[in-house]
Amino acid sequence: MQLYNTLSAKEREELIEQANQERLTISFYKYAHIGNPQIFRNHLFIHWNELDVLGRIYVAHEGINAQLSVPAPNFEAFKKHLDSISFLENVRLNIAIEQDNKSFLKLKVKVRKKIVADGLNDRSFDVTNKGVHVNAEEFNKLIDDPDTILVDMRNHYESEIGHFQNAITPDVDTFRDSLDIIEKDLAEHKEDKKLVMYCTGGIRCEKASAYYKHKGFKQVYQLEGGIIEYARQVQQLKLENKFKGKNFVFDHRRSERISEDVISHCHQCGEPCDTHVNCANEACHLLFIQCESCAEKMDQCCSDNCKEINALPYEEQKKLRKGKEASNKIFKKGRSEVLKFKR
Incomplete structure (x- = not known):
């Protein structure tokens, strides 16, 4: 079978x-x-x-x-x-x-061990004891409330190209990095503020909402369906769109445009741009933001070194890669030192 x-x-x-x-x-x-x-x-x-x-x-x-x-x-x-x-x-x-x-x-x-890697080993933490789900209209009202703290539960390379107005966007590489950072930064507001979270489709927020309830936050909310469902409801119900830029997605498209705002910049020249690409050198494959001009100039590569390697015959490239493990910079998502205008 x-x-x-x-x-x-x-x-x-x-x-x-x-x-x-x-x-x-x-x-x-x-x-x-x-x-x-x-x-x-x-x-x-x-x-x-x-x-x-x-x-x-x-x-x-x-x-x-x-x-x-x-x-x-x-x-x-x-x-x-x-x-x-x-x-x-x-x-x-x-x-x-x-x-x-x-x-x-x-x-x-x-x-997998978990559907969302969180680095947690607390068995008393019940992931099904989640926060309050809110739709797009309720979400818009909540984030206009001065007693609300809005937190983006995604990684830095996601929020870089698009996020909600006035959201806290942690500069983290992974979801597990954000959990303790957010709790520490917002510890004094566990009792008096509404903690409202959002992510791409809701999965990270749901786990985070249960975690922060477990940690003592009294008013915990999450955007149901995440940015994807928010964008659909905004279109369908003609609501005010409070999301600026693109929503990063984890498939070959890499992003969906939610508003016409371009809030990020090309990592190579600094011009306004919100197009993520992977370096054409297969031994690198770094994810970064590159404008059309730099893509043409750099042959869709992140650096001169990768450009030189990518210009070699394919069999020579394979020989260079043989026996070498993928560099950790692949997973730095735009933090590589070769990128002059990285965030």
Whole structure:
């Protein structure tokens, strides 16, 4: 029985083009108690592979986190299967504002220790004891309240290209880095302020809201469905859009534009720009912000050294990479010293 991908990304891309079907980019999550994540993982792969679902899905004892692409004609069958799973019945699905048929090119369902890495080992912490969920209209009212503290629970490279007005945007590389920093910085407001959080689709905020309740914060709220659902509700209900710039997403699109504001800059020349790219040198692959002018000048590379390597014949590049581990700077997301105008 097939429980893994058999096609390369290129082969899948060709099949998508041949099928000529609209695909929907969807994300959802659910914190739940899953007894055997491996069996559940296999169950999902078997059923979703049959429906030509592609994406990146994490399963753990604490629940599921899914970002995927499904052919529009198969959506009802996909939803029916979700509803057949007790804890996923009527789960909220975040449908992307900007669609791309090639947002995902493989189906990867992986078992992890946690669906959101948090670095916590506190067994008395109950992730299902979450804060108050608010919709876009309620959120707008809350963040206008002077007694509210608004916190972006995403990483620095996400908030750099887009965030809500007056939000605290921690300069962190990972979600686990932000938890203790925020608690320490806001400790004196556990009793008197409303702590309101947001993230991409809600999964990080939900865990954070439960954590901060556990740590003694009395008024904890989160934006339900995150920025993705907020943008949909703003469009549908004609609400004031308080989000500026782009929403970073974790697929081939890299971002969705929520407003026309460009709040970040090219990491190489400093001009206004909010387009994330990966360095064309496969041995580097650094994620950074690059404008069209610099992309042309640098051959889509982050540095002169990478530009020189990328210009070599492919076989020579492979020889240079042989036996070398990927540099940690790949994961610094724009913090590399080669970037003159990094944040």
